[in-house]
Amino acid sequence: MNTSNKTEQHQEQFFQLLRLSMGVTEQKDFVATDEDWQWLHEEADRQSLIGVIYGAMIQLPANQQPPVDLLIKMDISGRCHQWQERTAQSGVCATDKAVRRCRATDSHPERSGQCATLSR
Numbered sequence: 001m002n003t004s005n006k007t008e009q010h011q012e013q014f015f016q017l018l019r020l021s022m023g024v025t026e027q028k029d030f031v032a033t034d035e036d037w038q039w040l041h042e043e044a045d046r047q048s049l050i051g052v053i054y055g056a057m058i059q060l061p062a063n064q065q066p067p068v069d070l071l072i073k074m075d076i077s078g079r080c081h082q083w084q085e086r087t088a089q090s091g092v093c094a095t096d097k098a099v100r101r102c103r104a105t106d107s108h109p110e111r112s113g114q115c116a117t118l119s120r
Contacts, residue, residue: 010039014053021056030064037066041074050074 013032017040019025032040044053054074057065065071 010036010043014040014043017053017056018049020059021052028060028064030060032064032066034067037070041066041070044074 013030013036016025016027016030020028040053041050044050054071057071057074066074
């Protein structure tokens with residue numbers, strides 16, 4: 001598949017997940033490779049839509065969801081982004097506090113130590 005077609009496919013997958021997370025569609029037949037999932041994660045992060053895309057991913061049947069390590073990464077990253085946004089609105093320096101808060105509340109043994117670093 002050439003680069004242009006792959007980009008179009010990734011964009012369509014991204015919009016399909018957005019539609020699913022917003023309840024615009026109930027279509028849950030989703031096919032993606034590990035490379036596709038990685039692109040979707042990076043795009044969601046770039047657009048600050050980790051939580052939205054994660055919400056759609058967990059609605060998919062288990063056999064259509066991304067690899068578990070990516071789901072965990074997105075779950076933790078989404079929680080950190082949410083905390084960062086809340087603390088930024090209050091005028092507090094958010095990045096370090098968000099990471100510490102995320103790590104402190106991250107008690108699930110599979111997720112321990114995997115909180116995303118929020119340095120930009």
